[in-house]
Amino acid sequence: MIDIAIIGSGIAGLAAARRLAAAGHAPVIFDKGRGIGGRVATRRGDGVQFDHGAQYVTARDTAFAACLDDFLARGSAARWPDDARHDRIVGQPGMSALAKAMGDGLDIRQGSEVRALRRDATGWHLQLAGSDHHAAHVIVAIPAPQVAALIGADDPLVPLLAPVRYDPCLTLMAVTDAPAPFTSRLDSDDVLPWIAQDSAKPGRPANMLPAWVAQAAPCLSRAHLDLDPAGIAALLLPLLCDRLGADPARVRHAVGHRWRYARVTVPLGRSSLASACNTLHLAGDWCLGPRVEDAWISGRAAADALLGAMG
Ligand SMILES: Cc1cc2nc3c(=O)[nH]c(=O)nc-3n(C[C@H](O)[C@H](O)[C@H](O)COP(=O)(O)OP(=O)(O)OC[C@H]3O[C@@H](n4cnc5c(N)ncnc54)[C@H](O)[C@@H]3O)c2cc1C
Structure with a gap:
């Protein structure tokens, strides 16, 4: 039995995991992709590389700014002074370095698509391609339009996502x-x-x-x-x-x-969502807005809500 499972290793899932790890938990993150970071991605090959997802990050939130300051100090991020009006920060050597820095030391299972998530007597049943897992608590941190296929269209949370x-x-x-x-x-x-x-x-x-x-x-x-x-x-x-x-x-x-x-x-306008039983939480940029920072804030908010529910 896993205590806390997180589905999605984008910035929202990673931010949630970091928060939970700081509170003494050991969440397990499942991601269907080969790399971590989701839309914060760098593609490499034939001597070239491209940040083909998010181009840079900016910070308005002081906690997110402090996180970026830490990455700047450790060399996994750098300022990109190509625009005097905005303080643009990029991962180095690529944007994916931001996700790698956030994921450092966490238990992340890549190439692990969770095909279905259902409640059972002992918690949550995660159905993967080659294996099944049980978790007491779950944070789902994937794009809103993909949530219904995972948790079931009849889940009471699904209609709340419709405006996104x-x-x-x-x-x-x-x-x-x-x-x-x-x-x-x-x-x-x-x-x-x-x-x-x-x-x-x-x-x-x-x-x-x-x-x-x-x-x-x-x-x-x-x-x-x-x-x-x-x-x-x-x-x-x-x-x-x-x-x-x-x-x-x-x-x-x-x-x-x-x-x-x-x-x-069109974001949800709430930092995260929780099921009535408080053991399933949803997070992602779609809660708050179109930027990496929004995903990070939402992931932390879901972790805080879960920690609160766990007492
Ligand atoms: C082209 C582009 C440019 C952008 N430019 C910027 C920018 O310059 N600045 C900025 O701040 N933001 C930018 N953004 C937005 C930013 O990238 C996103 O807001 C942010 O990365 C979203 O993070 P997330 O964790 O919410 O979701 P995602 O990054 O989408 O992460 C979701 C993760 O869940 C995984 N997943 C999905 N379904 C499953 C499943 N069933 N089982 C297991 N894993 C699953 C996916 O593989 C993925 O890794 C850009 C986005 C794009 C696409």
Whole structure:
């Protein structure tokens, strides 16, 4: 019997786990992915790397700011001074370093998709592909639209999630040896509202060719949500080359990625949710807003609610 199981090792799940560990518990985290961090992700291969999910983090909450200060002091994060108006912080050598720092020392089971979560006489039954687990308490920290399939559409918590909305985001990762006209560009009127030279962020490996990440606007992403990675690259690459003034012949690498649930547009407006029996808690960015910080605050709030319920 596991005392506390956490489903999802995104920032919400990791923040919950850290809080519980600090209170003397030993939560077990299950994640279906190969890496940890969820949408805070870095893809590596062929001598290049890309932060293809969250680009940077900012902090308004003092506790989250203190957490980032700790990562800055330990070298797993760095300031990215490309915008004088915002204090942008990135993981180094990649955004996934933030998740790794948060997950340090925790019991995280990767490649472990929880297919169903049901209440039974002794607590909660977690059904995985090759194994089953029992837990006394569970925190579910996955995107809201995926919760019903996990806990059952008839669970009383599910209707509460109905108002939550996300925008999708098609993302292009590309390498070109053309000169870089800028290091990042935010233009909310463009079909590529965000373009960043990933390789120009601090702490990236030296001798990388200019590696670019471009994000498609929600309308463009929604219209082409069924494209595969090659199709996404074919759609977005001409747009990126146009914005960079780069000759397509100088592109060395291009691959796409689809984030079906990328940025929260309508959050729940509560920091976490709990079942009537107080042994199941839900957390995620969708509780509060579209940023990493929102996920972190929600995960901590779920852990605090669980600790309160455990007495
Ligand atoms: C393209 C993009 C750009 C972004 N840019 C920024 C930015 O610049 N700054 C910013 O602050 N935020 C940004 N965000 C938003 C930010 O990444 C998210 O708000 C935050 O990372 C969400 O964390 P989370 O823990 O709530 O969810 P997630 O990161 O989605 O984590 C959920 C985890 O649950 C796992 N999971 C799901 N179902 C199961 C299951 N059944 N069993 C086991 N595991 C499961 C998943 O594998 C995943 O690891 C961006 C997001 C995207 C996609």
